[in-house]
Structure formats: C-alpha cells, structure tokens
Amino acid sequence: MFEFPFINPQQTQTPSGWPGLGTRLLPLVLAAVLTCSGAWAGDTNSSAAKEPVTIEKITVTANKMEEDLVKVPQSITVIDEVMLEEKGIKSVPDLIREIPNMTASSSAHGNAVNFRGLNPSMFTNNNPVVIYIDGVAHSGREGFDASLANAERVEVLRGPQGTLYGKDAIGAVINIVTKKPDNDWHGKIGTEYGSENHMSGVFNTNGALIDDKLYLGLNGQYSQDDGWIENDNPERDDEFNKEDDRRVNLNLTMMPTDKFTARISLTNEYTRTYGIDGYGLLGGPRLSDFSRDDAEHVDMDARTRQITENNAQSLALSYDFGTVNLDSVTTHKLLEYDGTYDADFGNDPLFTGLTQFDDTEVENWSQELRLSSTNDEGFRWVAGVYFDTETRDQGPYGMQFPTGFGNFEMNAESETDATTLAAFGQVMIPFAEQFELTLGGRYQRIEKEIDMSVYYLPVGVSGPSMFDFKADKAWYAFLPKAAFSWQFADDWSTFVSYSKGYMPGGFNYFAQAGGVEENSFEPQISSNYEWGIKGSFERASVAASIFYMDIEDVHVYKAIGTMYVTDNAKKAHSQGVELEATYRPLDGLELSTALGLIEAEYDDYDYGSGNYDGKNIEMTPTHSLRAGVAYTHPSGFYGRADVRNFGKQYFYDDANKGFAKEDGYTLVDAKIGYRLDDWDFYVYGRNLTDEEYVSMFMSNSMVGLISYGDPRSFGIGTTYYF
Template sequence: MNKKVLAFAMVSIVTSGFLYGANEAYSLESVTVSANKIEENIQDVPQSITVIDEETLQEKGIKNVADAMREVPNMYINNAANGSTISFRGLNTSMFTNNNPVVIYVDGVPYYDRYDFDPSLADVAQIEVLRGPQGTLYGKDAVGAVVNIITKKPSNEWHGNVGAEYGNYNTVQSSFNTSGALIADKLYAGINGTFKVDDGWIENEYPGMDSDANQKRDRKMSGFVLLKPTERFSGKVSLSDTYTKHYFMNGFATDSTGNLSGVDRDDGKHISSDVPTVERTAVKAQSLNLAYDFDAFKVESTTTHKKLDLESDFDADFQANNTSDGLKQFNYSEIETWTEELKFSGQTDAFKWVSGLYVDKEKREQGPYGAQAMSGGAVYDANADSTTDSQTQALFGQVMIPFWEKFELTLGGRYQRIKKEIDLVTTQTWGGMAFPDYAFEGEKTWNAFIPKVALSYKINDALTTYASISKGYMPGGFNYFATSGGMEENSFDPQTSINYEVGAKYVGDDYMLNASVFRMNIEDIHIYKISGGGAVWLTDNAKKAHSQGVELEGKYFLSQHIELSGALGLIEAKYDDYDAGTRTYDGERIENTPRYTANMGIAYVATAGWYGRVDFNAIGSTSYYDGANSQMIRSDGAIISNAKLGYKFKAWDVYSFINNITDESYISSYQSKTGLAMVGFNDPRRFGVGFRYSF
C-alpha cells in the first residue's frame, strides 16, 4: 500500500471518532510540580519543565522512559547495544562513568547508569522533566536534566488496573497495579508489575542459532508499604526488582567506510551471527523515606540501596563467515550503591527554602571485561578486571524570595566533594602466549561549588517570564580498559558548563504555551573516542564546546474534546576546541545530537465512548563519530506517525494502535573502528490491540 494512502487512512479512522459524543469535557488545569523539592504551581518555577500526566501516558501508549523522553524538546534516547544512552542539549552519556546527563528519580531512588535507565511506569501519577542542569538540588550527575517520576498516592479504598497488549513480532505486554489501605488512614500498601516479550524484527539465519535475533524479555516488579501513624509523620518503604534480557541489537554490522548513503533498516532484517549476543541486567532497589512536619518546617530523610548485576556477551563482530568467527566481547559488572539525603524545607510569608545533606557510596566491580580478536593469524584476548570505589558528600540549599509583588528571586548552591579510586589489572594473550599483566591504581578527589540564580516576573495570573544562570557539573573518572600509561592517560576531568536560559509560560482557558531560549558554554566536555592504533575506546575531554537553541511546547483545545499538542526543539551544538590527537573537530557538530526534535498530535479525548489520536514525531539530521576514519558523518532525519483508536465503557478501555504507520527508517546510532561499523535503527511498523480494566 502507498505510504501516503496508508497514513491518510489511519488519520481518517481516528478522526471519524470525533463524530461520537462523550459525557465529560476536558480543560486545562493548574499543574503542581516538585521541581524545587517542594510542591509549587508550575507557573511559579523559573525553569523549563515538561509534565506528562497519567492520562497522557495512557492516551499515547507510553510504556517506558524512552517513549516519555521523546515528548521532550531536544531530548534523544537510544536503546542500543551497551545500554541506554542519552543526548540532551548537546550533552551525551559519559561512557566510562556510565552516567547519563539526565538523571531519573523514582521515590528518591536515582537512575543514571546507562545499564539501569528504564524503571517501571506502572504506578506513575505524573512525570516531571526538569530541563537544564539540576545539580544544585539533585546532585553531581544531573548536568542536563532530571526526570522526576511521581508515583500515585494510595487512598483508603483499594484501586488499581490490569492491562495487556498483543502486537506483531509476537509482542506481548501486560501490567498490573493496585494499592489501598490495610488500616484506614494509618497503613497503606501497593504492588505493581510489567512484563514484556518481543521476538524482534531481525532474523538470524546462521545454522543452530535462535532465529529471533533481537528478541527482548523484560520483567519489572515493585511495591511499597506506607505508614502514617499521625498527621505529621510518615514512613514509606519501597522495593523494586527488575530483570531484562535483550539479545543482539536493533541494527547490524557493516563495513567501516563511513558511507551511510544507501544504508537502510531493511538491510538488517536478515543477518548471520555465529556467537550468541545477549545482555542480562538484574536490578534490586530499596528505599526508606521518613518525613515529619513541624510547625515551622518539614524534615525528610531518604535512604536508598541498589544493586545491579550485568552479564553481557557479544559476537565480536556481529556477523559470521569471516576470520572472527567464534570470537566474542564480554562485560560482566556488579554495582552496589548507597545514598542518604537529609532534607529540610519550609515556607513563610517572606520566602520559601530548602536545604540538606547528601552522601553516597558506590562500588563498581567490573570483569571479565574485554574482547577477542584475530590478529596476525592468531587470537588476541584482552581482559580488564577493575574495582572502582566512589564517595560523595554534599551540602545544598536554595531560597526563593518574592519581592515587589510580581518578582521572585531564586538563589541556590551545592558544595560537594567526590572521591574516586580504581584498582585495575589487564591481562593479554596472543595465540595462547601471555603478555605481562598491566596494573593501574589511581585516586582522584574533586571539590566543586554548583550555584544557581534565577529571577521570575509574573506579568499576570496567566503569564510568567523568567531568566536563570546555573552551573552544570559531571564528575571525572577513570577508563575501565587500559593496557599502558599512567594517571594522565587513563583518567579524565570533570565536565562543567555555564547555562543561560530565558523563558515564558502562558496558561489560558483553552491553551497553554511554554517557550525558552538557552545557551550553554561547556568546558572539558566528555567525549568517547578510539585510540591505541584504532582498537581501544576511551573517554577523554575536549576543551570547549557550546550549544544554543529554542524550545517550544503547547496545547490547545479546539473544542471541548478535540486537543492539539506539540513540541519543538531547535539546537546548534558544536565543538569550539577539540583536538582528538588524529585531527581537530573545531566547528563541527557534537555527535548524537539531532538538529531538531519535534512532535505534534491531534486527539479526540473522552472519559467514555470513542476516543482516538494521531501523533507525529520528527527528528533532524544527526552527526555520529566515525572512529575508523577519524571524522564526523551525518545521517538523515525522519518523520514517524502513530495512531490509536479506542472505546471506553464502564471500567474497560479497549483499543488498537499502529506505530510508525509509514514504516519510516532512520539511523539511531553509529559506532565504528577499523574494519567494522555497527549501525542502529528505529523500530519498523508495529501494530496491535490491547485492553485496560480499572477498579
């Protein structure tokens, strides 16, 4: 079927639902957020915030964090081999800290590691995406943004929902969530879970291998107990248990010429890989939140513990029938993290304030970690075993001072000390002959002050403007794989940035519009490059870079039930001073950063009867680092269209959906070394049916 005809047909199906009535109208309401770690109206917060409520999650079929981030201007996530990597406003994942520039918080539990970046959304009431650096209140790694996930508050009555979907590629997803009171007004509990099975769209034709090359198996469970013995005191224990098993990658291996013209997703639907490629992650997390409301202030303690186990084995070249047959790459890691935050907050007629103490401790035991390769007619085998200990201590505070009736000044700061130690041993063999072991021990301490200043002006009840200056900070670290050199060669410095933002927020009776302009001057930006004769990947620092752009978000009710929504992010992100050793990249675009991201949707919303929507997501051209040829290469963008049509009756919601209606293809990741490149792609067309029952 012609793509345009198919797209038109889906739009017609959904818009035909507009002919049906519903029993309740939708309207814009004030939104409460906790961006400053105290509850405020979103209009009063001097920064750009994207809010996604539970109803929007359901309407758009948002099942995971990656789907939610596609709603945010200038935010781009790639779930490739080797975890989930993020690009936001020109900031990328720091590969050998494994930290993403965007940090997720769920009930105080941080998610920042690229192998642990997809918590469950089964119990979500609201997602707040706080754009711009959030280090003042949220810590050392929130250099780009924070995704603050607010879970539902239980009531005395037990409520919940169950749901399931089935789609092509034998995709099955199911979820459940329930919570309520064990003792009215005193003791509450809840439990939820999501499960997913997906056979994937790539077929492995190598004899004896599982034909479902990029299949996925996910299980996410969590629960809580909430005790409220008095009006002033509460205690909440939350537990989560996640297990994922992802095979191969959403793409394929190709030559390393650096030529992307003619490379298409269809080229990877049938591959031949001779070594099983699978990434298994198991994450168990616990948190304890204790809070007490005094007359003048509130004190809150949040203690978290998390343990991540990663077991990854990869085909050395993601293909067969060549000299590397039977060889593999491997990455086994155990990461244990403790955090404690003691927070004080209060509000008077004169000002609002929040302050506190924060400490964390992380132990990362990595190994076996390395690869096998054919070299000179024999197998070369390298493995690095390392233990990295990290400790952080911090003091933070922020005060919001209203003055002259319509102005509010925000002053904030965080002083922190970060210490990291590494003990690494690398072993190498060639043709069974062992080389001398390489050992490296390193220790570094960084002290930093992270300030923030913002000024807001409330023109009227509907329109607020603001301007802010803040510092972004991503800590330095050590490369986990090294075969020679000392501290200078095997460590990298913290990345810092000065961020300027000006914006406005308007909320009317039937439409809202948010707009912001930002500029970020970055120093010692973390980059991921290849060296060591084109064989070893490492993290290093580029001296200077910048990014600047515009972000818009809006929503408009054409009628009581017809809603228009959209977002646009435009960005220029370039290196100003980057000498990679083999060449300079001054003036070139920062990799993994699309020129623009955009989404637009039209929906017929209803609490009962027919509803439906059509959404469009666009991504601009993107540059990727081509390590094999020491250059940046560029891929084209694309426009993806999605549709959903459903019917609500009583407690039931039955629906059908189709994503990527026109089966558009675009490159979502690229990595190369001499003789080999790996290209990742977006998903092909997916469609299915589902239901949700609420009680």
C-alpha cells in the same frame, strides 16, 4: 580503555550554521507566543468558548516542595497519568520522545540519552539526564528505564538540576511522581498483543491495610517480543533481537501520626535482550555502507545476549514540625550486567566463535537529609546534606580477536570505588508582589579510586597481567543557581536563570600503558543561561524558552586501534529554542505541539592529529517537532494521532576520523479506542509510514556497528480499572 565498538552510542554531531541563534530567534519566539495569545484570547467570545473547557492548575515538586508550575522559574514538561495512558507511554524512552531537544537511542548497554547537545559519558556510564522515582536516582546507561505503572505524573525538569538533584543532573531530571495511596483500593490490569509476537501486561493496586495508618502498593509490568531481525545462521536462534523485560515494585507507607510518614519501596527490574537492532561490518566501514534491508537478515555465529538486573530499596522518612519539614531518604541499589556478543557482529571465518564480553556489578548506597519550609508561597527554602558510595566491579571485560599467531583475548579486570559528599541549599525570595528571586548552590567533593589489571593472552590460556594500574583522584565543585521571575498576570510568568551543570570525571576502564594523566578524564562543566515565558488562558497553555550553554571539558571518546577511551574536548557550546503549547477548542478535543531547535558545536577539540573545531556535537538532531491531535466522544470512543519529525544529525566515525551525516526522519503513531464503564479497548499503530532511520552508529579500524529504529508495528490492548 577497551570498549566494544557498539558500547557507546554517545557520539554524533549536529549541523552548524546558526550563529547568534538565541538572539535571532528571540523575536520569533515572542511573536509566536503573542500571536497564540491573541488568537486564543481573542477567540473567547466565540460559541466554542462557551464550552466547559479549561486548563487546570498543575502542581509540581521541582524544588522538592509542592508549587504551582507557572511560578517555578525553569522549563518543565509535565505528563500526567491520562496522557501516559492515551499515548501508550510505558517506558522512559517512550517518554523522552515527547520532550523537545531530547532523544534516546538503544544499544547493547541500555539507553543513551542526548539533551541539548549533551551526551552520555562512556567511562562514568552516566547519561546527562537522571531518573528519580521514589527517591531512587538512576543515571547509568545500563537499565536506564523505570516502570510507569503507578505514575501519577512525570515532571521533566529541563536544564541543569545539580543544586537539588545531584552531581549527574547536568542536563535534566525525569522526576516520576507516584500515586499517594488512600483508604480505598484502586488499581488496573492491562494487556497488549502486537507485531513480532509482542506481548505485554501491566498491573497496579494500592490501598489501606489499616485505614489512615498503613498502606500497601504493588505494581509491575512485563513485555516481550521476538524482534524484527532474523539470524540466518543455522547454529543460532533465528529470532535475533528478541527481548523480555519485567519490572516489579512493592511499597509500604506508614503514618503512625498525622505528622510522621515512613515509606519503604522495593524494586526489581530484569531485562534480557538478545542481539542488537542492527549489525556490524568489518574494516572500518562508513555509514553509507549500511542499510536497514540488510539488517533484517543477519548471519552471526556467536551468541549475543545482555542480561541486566537492578534491585533497589529505599526508605523515606518525613516529619512535619509545623513550619519545617525534615526528610530523610536512604537508598541501596545493586545492578548486575552480563553481556556476551558476537566479536564481529557477523560470520567472518577469521572470527568464528570469538566474542566480546562484559560482566559488571555496581553497588550504591546513598543518604540524603533535607530540611525545608512547609509553605508553598512566600519565602521558601530547602537545605540538606548528601552522601553516597559506589563500588563498580567490572570484568571479564574485553574481546577476542584473530592474529597471525592464533586467537587472542584482551581482558580488563577492575574495581572502582567512588565517594560523594555534598551540602546544598536554595531559597525563594518574593518581593514587590510580582517578583521572586531564587538563589541556590551545591558544594561537593567526589573521590574515585581504581585498581585495574589488563591481560593479553591466547584464548583459553591463563597467565600474568600485561598492565596494572592503580590511582585515586578527588574533584571539588561548587554548583550555583540563580533565577529571577516575574508573574505579570495571574496565570503568566517569565523568568531568566543561570546555573552550572556537572558530570563527574573518572578513569578509563581499559588501558595498556601510562599513568593517572593518560588514563583519567576531567569533569564536564557547563554554564547555562535561559529565558522563558509560560502561562495559560481558559483553553490553552504555552511555554517557551531560549537557552545558551558554554561547556568545558566535554566528555568525548576516541579509538586507539580497536580500544575506546574517554577524553576531554576543551570547549563547546549549545544554544536553542523550545516551545510547547496545548489548545482545547472544544470539549473533548485537544491539539498539542512541541518544538526544539538547536545548534551545538565544538569550539576547541584537538584529537591529536587534527581538530574538530566548528564540528557539530554528535547525536544532536538540528530540530525536534511533535504535533498531536486527540479527541474523546461522550459515548466513549476516542482517538489520537501524533507526528514527530527530527532533523539531520551526525554520528562520530572514528575509523574515518570524521562525522557521518544522517538525514532527518518523520514518525507517525496513532491510537483508537473505546471506553466502556471500567474497561478500555484499543488498537494502535507505531511508525505507520515504516520510516527507516538510524539510531546509533560507531566505527573503529576493525569493525563498525549500526542500530536502527523499530519498523512499522500494530497492536491491540485492553485495560480494566477498579
């Protein structure tokens, strides 16, 4: 497969050196939880404890039915509408920064997510984390985002979710739960202005067209900015990495009877990005050859632009039979991606006017039928069947480059068809009053077929293909899940769980020779073990977990010359600790923290001329730490500050056959505002210390590419609620 040097930010690595991490840190986590328990519980007799501050019960739909968060035997982070507003979380990448051991980096092909050492797969284009909103799932790197304008809460289900959420949910699920409309009309309108001519707007409204029968919801958001990089090339726009983005959703909910509900949802998402958040260097450079100061002024002679448009429609039908619910979710998605890039991400005379390019269209249909029990306590179950079909038309897809015989172009044109069939089920069995056993599984069959032609011709010249490749392959898998939970107090529970994660195999989208074996890769499969404890006091909540993951056939990429292909590393492992806590000592004051520690290493990775055994898995920070303080005064003034620290990580450097180390970094964000009646006025600052940090690095024998995180920025905004 021929990949652009920047297309896959999946590769990095984490440092090793924590043998037996789970065993060694178990006492520490227990001690931390018990210390917090003693401190918070013991403080209940103080004067502060008399304040009317409580931690409310949280309901989640992790098992596709409403349940108490404390009773669900898995690690879940819940961020409600208030927290989304307070922290200015407007996108999925913003949200990901709140989750321990989860990071996102932007590239020309959308957002690449790393979670617990799991990275995106280059030639399935899937992230290890799946977004669900209104029944529409999305795991692809292109357009990996969603509007949060109508979100009631976001549930981040950490760990494999394949049993109920499908083949791509090897790492986690971001489940966006939208607001349920009622007879009264509600909504909001907001706008912001900030650094680099940043402008954004958001609107949301929903209510009844016919009371108790027909409801309408309409929401959307828009943003644009000029970017922080200037292109000094006189032939090109000087605003190099500017972008604009819009997201609109229309939904209708019909309730002709008390037992039947139908919901139609239509979504359009459009993103246009110019440039990248960095630059390139020729000749297989090292990470140390780059700097953010150099990135602020670039000289690129060819246009670099990516346009992504995603249209999705879903129809959700639900009928309540009394003791059983029947649900049907039908979805259709059409994603169109058009990218053109400066071939060398610079202005070398040999590459003048030459480009890289990618024109892709992906169409997907899916259908799920699900039966589930209606009770939220006692014996509960869910079962169903799932079907989807996907067609990926890709091409032109390739690159122009100079040779001793003039400028040539390599281009791959392909069509890949994929079909998935699955049956799934899960039961929750309570016993002995305080205990519950969860058993589930998913059996699935995935078949993929590819028809590809590769061309190697002078630029502007048509002719016959250099290589043709046709193949089809099917994979079968059973994904079990088992969990045991003990509710040892009214608001406290602990659990242990086992689950299997899965990321589909596939074919390289670019090839020059070989057959099925040389141009395909196997599914990535993980066995996951986790222990956790969670609960709440009157004024505090705590959740802690320890996980261990054995990973087989890890999806990795390597370069053959200037071409990138996906391959499998035989074995790897990941182990770590996650802790989240919230404390409200006084009315209006909230302290919160989240900590993730991780070791993720390759155990058996032969890359042909050597091995990377014992190397850290790329793009996995050794730790992530978030600490926040928020205060709201009865007069309407409020403020919050959040500090995030990420440990060192490694990026895969194929040109130099090694892993480049990047030191850790710290980000500081703050927001101050005033609420007056239905209005909210605020100012904010992000990356207040102007930290310089790398978000993506790739290098092959021809060119290396780097992206940086956004520099310091400020802004003002206002929102009106009605």
